[in-house]
Amino acid sequence: xxxxxxxxxxxxxxxxxxxxxxxxxxxxxxxxxxxxxxxxxxxxxxxxxxxxxxxxxxxxxxxxxxxxxxxxxxxxxxxxxxxxxxxxxxxxxxxxxxxxxxxxxxxxxxxxxxxxxxxxxxxxxxxxxxxxxxxxxxxxxxxxxxxxxxxxxxxxxxxxxxxxxxxxxxxxxxxxxxxxxxxxxxxxxxxxxxxxxxxxxxxxxxxxxxxxxxxxxxxxxxxxxxxxxxxxxxxxxxxxxxxxxxxxxxxxxxxxxxxxxxxxxxxxxxxxxxxxxxxxxxxxxxxxxxxxxxxxxxxxxxxxxxxxxxxxxxxxxxxxxxxxxxx
Amino acid sequence: xxxxxxxxxxxxxxxxxxxxxxxxxxxxxxxxxxxxxxxxxxxxxxxxxxxxxxxxxxxxxxxxxxxxxxxxxxxxxxxxxxxxxxxxxxxxxxxxxxxxxxxxxxxxxxxxxxxxxxxxxxxxxxxxxxxxxxxxxxxxxxxxxxxxxxxxxxxxxxxxxxxxxxxxxxxxxxxxxxxxxxxxxxxxxxxxxxxxxxxxxxxxxxxxxxxxxxxxxxxxxxxxxxxxxxxxxxxxxxxxxxxxxxxxxxxxxxxxxxxxxxxxxxxxxxxxxxxxxxxxxxxxxxxxxxxxxxxxxxxxxxxxxxxxxxxxxxxxxxxxxxxxxx
Ligand SMILES: Nc1ncnc2c1ncn2[C@@H]1O[C@H](COP(=O)(O)OP(=O)(O)OP(=O)(O)O)[C@@H](O)[C@H]1O
Ligand SMILES: [Mg+2]
Numbered sequence: 001x002x003x004x005x006x007x008x009x010x011x012x013x014x015x016x017x018x019x020x021x022x023x024x025x026x027x028x029x030x031x032x033x034x035x036x037x038x039x040x041x042x043x044x045x046x047x048x049x050x051x052x053x054x055x056x057x058x059x060x061x062x063x064x065x066x067x068x069x070x071x072x073x074x075x076x077x078x079x080x081x082x083x084x085x086x087x088x089x090x091x092x093x094x095x096x097x098x099x100x101x102x103x104x105x106x107x108x109x110x111x112x113x114x115x116x117x118x119x120x121x122x123x124x125x126x127x128x129x130x131x132x133x134x135x136x137x138x139x140x141x142x143x144x145x146x147x148x149x150x151x152x153x154x155x156x157x158x159x160x161x162x163x164x165x166x167x168x169x170x171x172x173x174x175x176x177x178x179x180x181x182x183x184x185x186x187x188x189x190x191x192x193x194x195x196x197x198x199x200x201x202x203x204x205x206x207x208x209x210x211x212x213x214x215x216x217x218x219x220x221x222x223x224x225x226x227x228x229x230x231x232x233x234x235x236x237x238x239x240x241x242x243x244x245x246x247x248x249x250x251x252x253x254x255x256x257x258x259x260x261x262x263x264x265x266x267x268x269x270x271x272x273x274x275x276x277x278x279x280x281x282x283x284x285x286x287x288x289x290x291x292x293x294x295x296x297x298x299x300x301x302x303x304x305x306x307x308x309x310x311x312x313x314x315x316x317x318x319x320x321x322x323x324x325x326x327x
Numbered sequence: 328x329x330x331x332x333x334x335x336x337x338x339x340x341x342x343x344x345x346x347x348x349x350x351x352x353x354x355x356x357x358x359x360x361x362x363x364x365x366x367x368x369x370x371x372x373x374x375x376x377x378x379x380x381x382x383x384x385x386x387x388x389x390x391x392x393x394x395x396x397x398x399x400x401x402x403x404x405x406x407x408x409x410x411x412x413x414x415x416x417x418x419x420x421x422x423x424x425x426x427x428x429x430x431x432x433x434x435x436x437x438x439x440x441x442x443x444x445x446x447x448x449x450x451x452x453x454x455x456x457x458x459x460x461x462x463x464x465x466x467x468x469x470x471x472x473x474x475x476x477x478x479x480x481x482x483x484x485x486x487x488x489x490x491x492x493x494x495x496x497x498x499x500x501x502x503x504x505x506x507x508x509x510x511x512x513x514x515x516x517x518x519x520x521x522x523x524x525x526x527x528x529x530x531x532x533x534x535x536x537x538x539x540x541x542x543x544x545x546x547x548x549x550x551x552x553x554x555x556x557x558x559x560x561x562x563x564x565x566x567x568x569x570x571x572x573x574x575x576x577x578x579x580x581x582x583x584x585x586x587x588x589x590x591x592x593x594x595x596x597x598x599x600x601x602x603x604x605x606x607x608x609x610x611x612x613x614x615x616x617x618x619x620x621x622x623x624x625x626x627x628x629x630x631x632x633x634x635x636x637x638x639x640x641x642x643x644x645x646x647x648x649x650x651x652x653x
Binding site: 086169 | 546553
């Protein structure tokens, strides 16, 4: 078995504030294999983007990595100097942001943005870069790529711009892509196309993908495994079919319940009562216990059992027993 | 595009006409030129004769249209004080003002942008904080005070630089320049700093705040996420986007530099058109005042027009909208 492309171990991200040190990411561990798509879900503020930004080394101050390890193809990258990390960005780790309307520099032709990225990482001439840029645009499905390469971002629709963004993220052939809600800002009609495109390109190149999303439909459609985050911690991690069909963490169960998912034959929307606690006022024990229907004394007193990245499943004292799991 | 330019030029001409009208109608409050031109032993007959000769007995709209008619042909009449054609006098004086304004404008723009970018990139550094604090002086001190302080320090105390005049100039026939002699260059230093300091600090603070805003944008994050060098991110991606909104203000400031040259020229006795204008007011030399105000407005309007066209050049989004091409 090959090394995982990305291996995150006990990652802790901290934000020092006047009163306390907040932990938007708290002992998170997971791996992503070549060609694998890991879906990351969780409520707003769960720490999904923070985790992605930590991996690519673009945490906004004052947030900073305070513990754990991040390895890319076996090499530690969480403690690299800025310039070394810069060389990895784009070359080894690509990133796709949420809003294609604001991700592209409005004053530069898309061809220039593509070639500058390739020239920053690859030993090629400008002419070669331009040829490759056209090929890259063609690959992401921009019609008449050769004539659109000198267009400015505003001359494309939102969906087309996100295709350009994907071409940019992939143009130096990174081995890992972090896609942070790549379809949230798009029309429903083009969301599926963009996900399909991302999925196809990454399968072909065996690129590992960390796909952050709020959309369980996207997870079910694209991801191989799912990581569920709650208040900075991993609540559950496992193969997508298992997690979606037989969630073990009560939070995941609630999350699935609050997502209309035709495949599960479920149309009624159930809401998890309450809302996620703010980072400054996390309860003792399991962070989810105030909202958990099954919470017992143990959950109030003891932090959740740690979740083993290799095997996965729920960080919970009393995981949901499913009939399929009981065998 | 062409239609747009034509429309803008037409607007500009309209603005000029209105400015001229307003300026012209204010001259009568400055005083009566006849008082200065005739000595103590004037008779009422002298006064009436001169008034008719100068056309001052005519109603003011008539005077205005006569002035416009002449101005359109480059003829601004004869100075009451010097008795020479105003166009000749202004042509003699203009190089001094334009050189001073050009040097001040260049300093203000280049140093202003450079410091603005620096203080934005090194936002929390102590050097940036010092620059920002000092720049507060630049925006709050009045021009004449800055001029006097500089004269006191560099001319009186240190005796390094001249406190007045233009130094030695070289006559190129159609232009006199102080840029070719060392005394001319020395004489330029204090006035150009005095004139440009306010604009420099203004541009610097504007560039800084725009750049900080741009650096927060998604496309800057994305540029970093693509592994571009910090230099590329700052200067290719951020600076260009910063300059779009800065262009207008900078353009207007260039106009202001030429207009405010009056004060600096007075402080430093700089032989330019500003000083000419001040002297003209004292003498109620209407042809000179009218010509000066007309020239300043032409300059303002022209700069505005150029600024608008620059926008097209910098921002592709406008080009597409105006051109209708897609
Ligand atoms: N500068 C800061 N000071 C305090 N808290 C912060 C700061 N920056 C981020 N946070 C907190 O960090 C937590 C994690 O944020 P993150 O952006 O990773 O959430 P997310 O899971 O991506 O949410 P979303 O789905 O809304 O994108 C949030 O609770 C947020 O409030
Ligand atoms: Mg997020």
